[in-house]
Amino acid sequence: MSSGDYSFRSLKEQLGTLRRDPETTAEWVKNAATNEEVLDEILIKEQLDVKHESTRQLGEVRRAVLGNLEIPDRYKQLVTDRQELAKIRVPDRVERNARAALEMGKPLVLYGPTGTGKTYFARQLADDLYDWDEVHTATPSWTPSDIIGGIQPAEEENGFAYRKQPGIVSKAVIDAREFGIEWGLILDEITRADISQVFGPLYTAIENSEQTIYQDDKHNVQLDSNVHIICTMNMSDRTVNELDDAITRRFAMVGLDEYDRAARDDLFSEWVDEHVPAIVPYDHETLVSLFHADYDGLNEGTTIDDDEPISRFGPMHYKDIAEFLGSACGSGGQYEDEELMDEAVGQAFATYTLPRLLNTATLPQMRQLETHYEVLSNDEEFIRFDLTPAIELVKREITAEGRQMNRTVFE
Template sequence: MGDILVPDTVKKNAKTAVSVGKPIVLYGPTGTGKTYFAKQLALETCIDYSIHTATPTWTPGDITGSIQPETEDGEIEYRRRAGCVSQGIEKADEYGDNWAVIVDEITRADISQVFGPLYTAIEDEDQVVFRNDDGESLTLDDDVKIICTMNMSDRTVNELDDAITRRFAMIELSRYGDDERASLFDRWIGGLGSEVEIDRDELRRLFERHHRGINEGTTTSSGDAIMEFGPMHYEDVTKFLAHACASDGPYEGEQATAVGQAFATYVAPRLLNAAALPQINRLASHYETLDDQFEAFDLGPAVDLATRQAEAEEREMGVSAYE
């Protein structure tokens, strides 16, 4: 899957937790590479993995398993349906090796309810997690590595059920240091290819100004940070540019336009999706500032996107105020 991009301390802590059989939660703001690192960690420590994304409709059965009624020829039969952890137990047994179960974005589900039966199994290795169709008892052992991810825009660690923080290793993927972030930007921009005629130094400077403006408030009048935002989203910008601005690409010779469209396609929507109205207004101001500062690039599409969302939010609040 490529090089591990997370800070070295994160990698060491995560690999140690997995090696001692501790389930882990990788948490942090959007764009810090949680899901990508979860897959890399799984492949480094296990024969393979399965990945499942939590939803608000999840029940304990989605984790441990359930018995479901099925109708066949007018008659009801009951079938056992393994949950994601039960499936992982079966896979580990099938291969006789470590198997990773990745549960992505766990805060989309009701953690206290959904993870309840799993907590007991984590603490008691003799606890039966599920019985499959053959009547075999499935129990959780060290061959099953549970790796979860959690977006900090959904909930803070302090708001989590104490039950999960006691049983899981909580590993933070926070903002990268200046040198680590610069190394990522250099790698991605360096991979644009010779066909893309773009000012790479200016693009690198845009990435850094954009990142600092979001995380440190360097483009806001108050000097307050807008939100936490990791660097991984900028890789999508460079991938877009590598194809769009190449020879015969749809934006060949229109690099300034392509950069703005890349930000409006991959970066601004992700920020706006997690933002409240005051943050949306600051994002609009942020993109206006960058558009003024970087004459080589047209960031108007990102400005328009943020402005339109701010206006829509204000109209909705206005309607609600009179109801």
């Protein structure tokens, strides 16, 4: 290609290189900003921004699109709409309260037990309301520098060097300003980090919009109204009353743990009808009833002799079970043989539901789980579903936990 030749003809000759190299693709986007034939080929036909940057990563190609004033708005909109989200339905009250908080500019925390759809709903909100959104999942190693910025290691040709770099929030502000867009910033599972320590500088900035949260040679960053913070928080082992008062005073707190029977029935029926093939030799209504019975027993204890709840457990886990059954029992699936299909139900529970429950279960809760699934397996309505894999998994964990306790006693 001759120097400065960014014609459509030259593009066709260079496509092989562009498909391999995001830097070259970004160069073409910058230099052919007014050539819609070239942009159509790169972004619509070839979708090279997706190839190089998956669905929501903001890499070199998309930065070249969003940061160039000469590129028509339709291409900017195209790259911000790449992500296809599976929409979930949450209670109307939850939807209204979350949107109202964000509309008034309030940072938002979505909280609830595992499986209530917090992360899906956060992404759904951000995708609906803002031009761009990104998710960052908290870790125990997070520090204030991860949030607002500070001295951090940076990779260089000769190894690592330490330099001042923006954190997650300050970087979102910088990018939102650079591209002139509304930015949805999702901080997922923040209870994994030390919230009081990590969010301390952010609390001050929330109360004072003129507070500088990050500064370097190029940037002086304050919280920006174009950056909208949505956090998710797993509350399986805690209550709102146990949280640091600092976060409950500065964030809108919206719970996702109230799915009534009708709402759950809509979800369960939709997932079973969508994913489980009609050829499976048990009717969909019975499978939906099994989901309800399992949910009720875990959350309310309705199938347990002492009527005690076992764990706070959201309804979203049953979508995984429906998808497993659809894949495993469908044409070419591992349980396609009709003789194996009943076992697939127990295997689905053992693969998805039980590991999540056992992850935090105490020994008494494990024994409750064993009783719960034995009761379900003996119920005449569900007798054809082979829940043995789930029961055996619980028994193995009870045995392992008992051995661990004995070792602890005698050490």
